[in-house]
Amino acid sequence: xAGVTQTPKFQVLKTGQSMTLQCAQDMNHEYMxxxxxxxxMGLRLIHYSVxxxxxxxxxxxxxxxxxxxxxxxxxxxxxxAAPSQTSVYFCASSYSTGAxxxxxxxxxxxxxx
Amino acid sequence: xxxxxxxxxxxxxxxxxxxxxxxxxxxxxxxxxxxKQDPGEGPVLLIALxxxxxxxxxxxxxxxxxxxxxDSFLNISASIPSDVGIxxxxxxxxxxxxxxxxxGITLSVRP
Numbered sequence: 001x002a003g004v005t006q007t008p009k010f011q012v013l014k015t016g017q018s019m020t021l022q023c024a025q026d027m028n029h030e031y032m033x034x035x036x037x038x039x040x041m042g043l044r045l046i047h048y049s050v051x052x053x054x055x056x057x058x059x060x061x062x063x064x065x066x067x068x069x070x071x072x073x074x075x076x077x078x079x080x081a082a083p084s085q086t087s088v089y090f091c092a093s094s095y096s097t098g099a100x101x102x103x104x105x106x107x108x109x110x111x112x113x
Numbered sequence: 114x115x116x117x118x119x120x121x122x123x124x125x126x127x128x129x130x131x132x133x134x135x136x137x138x139x140x141x142x143x144x145x146x147x148x149k150q151d152p153g154e155g156p157v158l159l160i161a162l163x164x165x166x167x168x169x170x171x172x173x174x175x176x177x178x179x180x181x182x183x184d185s186f187l188n189i190s191a192s193i194p195s196d197v198g199i200x201x202x203x204x205x206x207x208x209x210x211x212x213x214x215x216x217g218i219t220l221s222v223r224p
Contacts, residue, residue: 004155033211040122042201042216043156058211090155100144100205102212104155 002026006091006105013081013112021076021108023091029103031094032074036060036087037107043090049074050096081112115140117202117215125221130192134218136202137184144205145178145185146212151198159200160187192222 007022025032033048035058045058049068063085065077074093078085091105118137126132136145144163148156160171162178162185169176175188185204189196202215 035214040216043214045211048211092155100146100161101158102156104157106154 004091004093004103004105006089006108008108009106010109011111013078013110015081015083015112017081019078019081021078021089021091021110023074023076023105024072025074025091025093025103026072027093027095027103028071029093029095030071031096031099032068033058033092033102034064034066034074034076035090035092037090038087046076046089078110081110083112086110086112115142115204115206115213117204117213119200119202119215119218121218122216123219123221125223126192128192128194128222128224131188131190132192132220133186133188134200134202135184135186136215138204139183140206141182142204142206142213143182145176146203146205147174147176147185147187148201148203148214149198150201150217156199156201189220194222194224196220197222 004025030051034046035043044060047066049055052071055066089108092102094102146161147159150156160176165182166180167178173190199217199219201217203212
């Protein structure tokens with residue numbers, strides 16, 4: 001099925017560990033982005049990419065790295081996990097930055113202990 | 114930065130009732146969007162609004178783009194249990210802008 005696929009769905013990390021959240025889309029979308037969702041805070045933009053090889057910071061980028069080597073994939077790396085990074089992470093894609101039709105993945109629930 | 118304000122944080126209604134949600138901003142947006150997030154899933158687009166004053170329906174949902182371009186509302190008529198979820202408003206300021214999201218309203222529907 002066409003869409004945005006996120007893996008893993010759940011993850012528990014210890015403080016200081018690193019890991020990569022995977023995001024892949026098969027719709028040939030140029031624009032991809034990562035959000036975190038915390039209770040009462042809505043969706044906050046972490047990093048985004050307007051095409052392969054191009055990434056930029058969003059509202060809350062600290063502690064996260066991204067790269068975009070292909071159109072399909074946009075992984076999010078946590079370099080040294082902290083309890084403050086406990087959240088639900090969503091990847092979204094669309095055919096352009098200002099496009100209306102963002103498609104979201106089903107999320108990764110991350111707990112850092 | 115731009116902010117979209119949604120309140121209250123939670124709403125509780127009886128099945129069959131209508132409910133209305135507002136979204137306001139101090140900034141002008143050129144496109145207003147309403148998303149719904151089911152438990153354990155990502156948000157899904159419900160309605161998109163492109164012109165000030167525009168009124169658009171999608172089944173039992175009706176949304177309007179405020180004439181000042183600084184607000185929007187979403188109305189759900191004859192609510193049913195599957196309307197439960199978080200409703201986000203979102204806005205775009207221009208063709209190359211990124212989506213700005215409100216903090217969402219969690220809707221509960223009592224059978």
